[in-house]
Amino acid sequence: MPGDSATAVVLADGSRLEADVVVVRIGGRPDLCWLADTGLDLTDGVRCDASGRVLGLDGVWALGDMASWADAETGVRHRFEHWASTSDQAGVVARAIVGAEAPPSSVPYVWSDQFGLKIQMIGRPDLGHSVEQLQGEGLAGGPIKGTVVGYFAADELVGVAGFGAPRHIMRYRAPLLGRAARAEVRALAAAIASP
């Protein structure tokens, strides 16, 4: 259980790990049993191309939590489980259905309010190999509110997360779209810190 009272975690095999702090990660799995007789591969959601077309089923599109879209650049499949990505996908699917040009690629965006703190993420933090503090002092043990961190794959910015920092987070949208280099991102962070 999270909270001040945590002292240990007991694992399924009965072993016990002493712990001062416990972070609980809760995930979801789409219930696709109603599609079981379609012959579709439902290993991790309904497999789609980069426009939401269901692979193996002509004239059908899927989006949202249950859909596993191929990334337009890399082809890697991913299920996005957030409000903003679902509505972004709706725009892509609607255009694909009527044969219109795809909308310009957008930067994935997620937000959530947790215990009075607005958490915002843009880009793909999951692709990062390293994380660096851009604003605030949260990573160094200071206050979490006002902290912005950047996620880098090698030298390129791939994601940004903000904690109680709504004024700053969107400043990193353009650098993310351009996969800006670390030095450029640091320069922007310094400019934001001393306007």
Ligand SMILES: Cc1cc2nc3c(=O)[nH]c(=O)nc-3n(C[C@H](O)[C@H](O)[C@H](O)COP(=O)(O)OP(=O)(O)OC[C@H]3O[C@@H](n4cnc5c(N)ncnc54)[C@H](O)[C@@H]3O)c2cc1C
């Ligand atoms: C507790 C919780 C907190 C969340 N918090 C956040 C957050 O803070 N920020 C964020 O970005 N995202 C959050 N999410 C995720 C977000 O809610 C989902 O990513 C988003 O709602 C996905 O939209 P969707 O249309 O794919 O699915 P849903 O919103 O789940 O809509 C699917 C609909 O289909 C209906 N349905 C299901 N099966 C059938 C059937 N067989 N026949 C007919 N209808 C059916 C369901 O009743 C539902 O109305 C949260 C999710 C949960 C569960």
